Amino acid sequence: MNKKSYDPSKYEHPSVTVDTVIFTVQDNDLKILLVKRKYWPYKDRWAIPGGFVKMKESLEDAAKRELYEETLVNDVYLEQLHAFGDPRRDPRTRVITIAYYALIKSEDLRIQADSDTKDVRWFSVKKLPKLAFDHDKIVSYALEKLRNRVVYSDTAFQFLPALFTLTELQNIHELVLDRELDKRNFRRKILMLGVVEETEEIRHEGRHRPARLYRFVTSADRV
């Protein structure tokens, strides 16, 4: 059987889902959104949100749709991670999933997915429960990719508002990389890279020296 002589109605097809690891930074912690399963299989286990790809939507559109349904956030950074297709990863039937990861700003969050009694909740990546299906593996993949991307890219800014202090930016990096960075080296590097731009604004906060606010400079702005 090959593509050249194929009648799509003739064969059984696998189901195709998208599953998304949704990251945010909240309370100085890197968190992902999990959903508690209500039915077999893996009833009562936590899982990353996902759903079926509709016949007329692209994979990315499917991921965006699910993301919106789950978080009510529209403006997200979304990137494809990997396709997981082990024939036995879902005991019900053959399900191939295209995994994505998304970064959302906690300021954009309108849902209160933080109560112990709800079936949707943010979990610190350091304290994850046992997950359904092969979702552990998907989350590990996502974390690894996020760590590889956060340096030298616009990734970290996805977690921050338009104006931010360099300390805030450094915090994001430290949370994602899970290690401390040297303040002077971090600032020098970020400024050398030219990905941020000083603004005139200054934020007063607490009884200490106020902080200069910076703006993210996209490669388009730099020209």
Next chain:
Amino acid sequence: MNKKSYDPSKYEHPSVTVDTVIFTVQDNDLKILLVKRKYWPYKDRWAIPGGFVKMKESLEDAAKRELYEETLVNDVYLEQLHAFGDPRRDPRTRVITIAYYALIKSEDLRIQADSDTKDVRWFSVKKLPKLAFDHDKIVSYALEKLRNRVVYSDTAFQFLPALFTLTELQNIHELVLDRELDKRNFRRKILMLGVVEETEEIRHEGRHRPARLYRFVTSADRV
């Protein structure tokens, strides 16, 4: 509709294929294997080989099976690239493809896919014909990934026999990266990395100084 209450027989499913960009190095050129399509759509256009994923095989197994059917080579380096799922990428029906790329040694090749009259042929990546579907995009992705991987990894060795000269190894790097490298810097770096090991063997070839043969050292060997 979500995964929790899903009857797989109830909905229409997309078709799922795997398509593989198969690289080899031949005649001092980086080449990929293309197949000429016999039927609509894109009749007579060249395409990367691929086929449907069977219900009980993993994505990687499907890629390996197709690869074997096409090249008769079993021992290949295979890596997942990206899933392409635009709803209109195939005019017949919804087809989601998981793209892989494979590296094979030209010495392993038993097919003679090199005649102009055959419908399977190796093409230099520098002189590719117009491709069917979105295969241009898939090939670009594959090339980019290959370039990113070739430095600091075991990628280049996949194109070489067990014993090779450092000049051969450098040639692979140059072909993949499409630029010349400095001989001294290349040799120093490779030797420093500890990924190759000198052997006692020496290859005489042509009327010039013979070359020392090296062996690839896997991370397992290094311990």
Next chain:
DNA sequence: TCAAAAGTGTTGTGTGTACACCCATGT
């Protein structure tokens, strides 16, 4: 003896890292 590829070191430049103190503010 010559053509042809193998093999070999040094130096400058840039990048990553380690490290400690003063500054501006609110209370």
Next chain:
DNA sequence: ACATGGGTGTACACACAACACTTTTGA
């Protein structure tokens, strides 16, 4: 005046890039 986070510079180690000549062989 003091507690708190904001902000700054220097020195060393290491990786990368540029660069040219000698060695060994077969014909």
